[in-house]
Amino acid sequence: xxxxxxxxxxxxxxxxxxxxxxxxxxxAAELRAAVGAEQSQQSLxxxxxxxxxxxxxxxxxxxxxHVHGRLAxxxxxxxxxxxxxxxxxxxxxxxxxxxxAVPPTPEQYTEAEEAVRRLESxxxxxxRIGTA
Numbered sequence: 412x413x414x415x416x417x418x419x420x421x422x423x424x425x426x427x428x429x430x431x432x433x434x435x436x437x438x439a440a441e442l443r444a445a446v447g448a449e450q451s452q453q454s455l456x457x458x459x460x461x462x463x464x465x466x467x468x469x470x471x472x473x474x475x476x477h478v479h480g481r482l483a484x485x486x487x488x489x490x491x492x493x494x495x496x497x498x499x500x501x502x503x504x505x506x507x508x509x510x511x512a513v514p515p516t517p518e519q520y521t522e523a524e525e526a527v528r529r530l531e532s533x534x535x536x537x538x539r540i541g542t543a
Contacts, residue, residue, distance in 0.1 A: 412488045413533040419481070420540065427540050431482045434474060436538035438486070441470035442531040446524050453521070457501040460520050464496040467527045489530055496523055 419425040427435070445466035446452060452460055471493060475486035499519070500512035515523075 412485070412492060413529055416485050416533060417536065420537065425481050427482075427537055431478065432538045432540060434478050434482060435534040438470060438474035439531045439534035439538060441474070442467050442527055442534070445470055446527040446531075449521075449524065449528075452524050457514075457520070460524070461496065461499055461501040461515075464493070464499075464520070464523050464527065468493045468496055471530075492526060493523065495519070 416425070420427065446463050452463065455463070468490060471486055471490045475483055475490060478486065495515075498512055499515040500509055501514065
């Protein structure tokens with residue numbers, strides 16, 4: 412998804428407006444605040460790591476609510492890519508219903524955090540277009 416967006420922008424199929432660049436910058440900042448550097452994330456508890464990932468998904472959803480066109484489609488695809496975190500749980504089930512929530516592996520946490528960082532990087536690139 413990020414590669415497709417970068418290609419569309421590079422090939423000038425998608426020419427970002429100033430409003431889109433602003434929305435990209437704002438979303439990038441929210442993602443950066445939600446999911447920090449790899450070392451800092453890995454030092455957190457599973458509960459906190461999951462909370463940060465859900466915060467990143469929330470940031471994408473909020474950004475999606477404020478845009479339209481290609482940027483909305485991009486944010487929609489990003490939200491879809493991050494939806495597995497909605498099915499994860501970081502606390503024991505304690506013999507109660509989990510509504511299908513499952514504990515993720517450490518690798519799944521890492522992969523999701525890397526996806527958020529990749530998305531943030533792409534959004535930073537979008538925000539910088541035309542500002543140099």
